[in-house]
Amino acid sequence: MKHIILSAAALLLCLSLSAQKYKGVVDKTVAIVGGETILISDIEAQIQELRANGGVSSDKDMRCEVLETMLDNKLFLMQARIDSLTVNNEMVQSNLSQRLDWFRTKAGGDEELEKAFHKPLYKLRQEWTKALEEQSLIEQERSDVASKIPEITPFDVKKYIEDTDPEDLPVVPVKYQLSQICIYPDRAKAALSVKEKLLSLRERIMNGEKFSTLARIYSEDPGSARRGGELGLASKTIFWPAFSDAAMALRPGTVSQVVETPDGYHIIEVIEKKGDMFNARHILLKPQYTNEDREKAFHQLDSIRTAILDEEIRFEMAAQFYSQDLPTRTNGGQMADPMTGSSYFEIDALKPADYTAIKDLKVGEISEPVESLDNEGYLQGRSGNLVYKIIRVDKILPAHTATFENDYNELLERVQGAKQMEAIDNFLNEKAKDTYIVIDPIFKECEFSREIWNSRK
16 A cells, blocks of 8 residues: 555654653753753653664663754754744645654554543644654755855865775766666456456455455455455555545445556455544455466567567667657667666666666677566556566676766765765854753763764763
8 A cells, every 4th residue: 555654653652652651750851952952751752763663772872862963953943043944834734644644543543642642632733743843944954054065066076086095985886777678468458357356356245245254365465465454444645545535435334346546456345434534444456467468578579689689670779669668668768767867777776677687698788588567666656567578788887986087976976965064064063152052961971973062061
């Protein structure tokens, strides 16, 4: 199902534990930065989250690191207020809705969420809104400070190379430039077969068979299949819109017609609805392709490959005539990394099947037909559609130490990043000098990375 980028299950647990730990206990201010305060509960909540995510090696050291990050952020927040920066309310509301919907889903509803945090929902909304508003200002101020560095010139890049020990210069990994010719299996035929199967299962349910039993047997969603297809009470926003719309339109106990989402095809049975939340069962089936589909595509690709090798047609022309992947077909088959737009791929950016097909090839050689995935799924939060292809290796850039002539952009980014970090460090050090700062003695043994914090313990 649709993913939301939050470690919410772990975070819900850790914040719940933190809330329980401090319930009935007077919280303590452990740092003051100008007019801003940091509470011990703020630090502990962050520690709980890091612990849940496996990021705590030593509680003592981690508390020092968390406190230092918070101290830095308070300085950015103070300056943001002085600069009269405005909160990005659209972003805050979007993040707030996402967070609330996720927590409500993991808790199992509003009442359960309030119990987990020992606070009414309106209070949680207020606290999270305030935190997100502050984060918006902090990020804007940090970005503003980083953006004020002078423009990086080729002279700066050359000086960086001259001043850096060769062993410390970045190493550019091996990169490939590739072209492809793709053929898709008959999607319409496979989709029709799946729909017919789901309609058959729906008819069996209408005739008295249990939805949950059929879900356990047939559903291709492993997470819910073992629970009889049940998804649990969840906000409608965490699912694909087509799925949520179909579920919200159903009365409890009724079963939908076939619903298509990027995950595949579903039938849905709603168990209960609470406002904009619902609990439903579903059976998911994905289009399946046969050996006949594969053999047909491989035979066509093999014929195209032979024609190219026999110089009857150029690869670029063959791609324009025969490839069914529109983004690469219009560019003579040349592939581009969907994440960066670059025509060069590092090994980790290649799909496993693609890398297996080309890893032993030399420049100019063409792979045998291979079964792989396209890029469409990356744009929709899934793995991609099945596709058959041949791949030509256009260029191979061996792994090497970055040079001005061949890797200027990589070096430029490295220098720019270093300059931005220097600007941020300078800002924080100067800002701290003129700010009233007190750090509780319980942190006197912390060795902060910024000396200004060590001097205020």
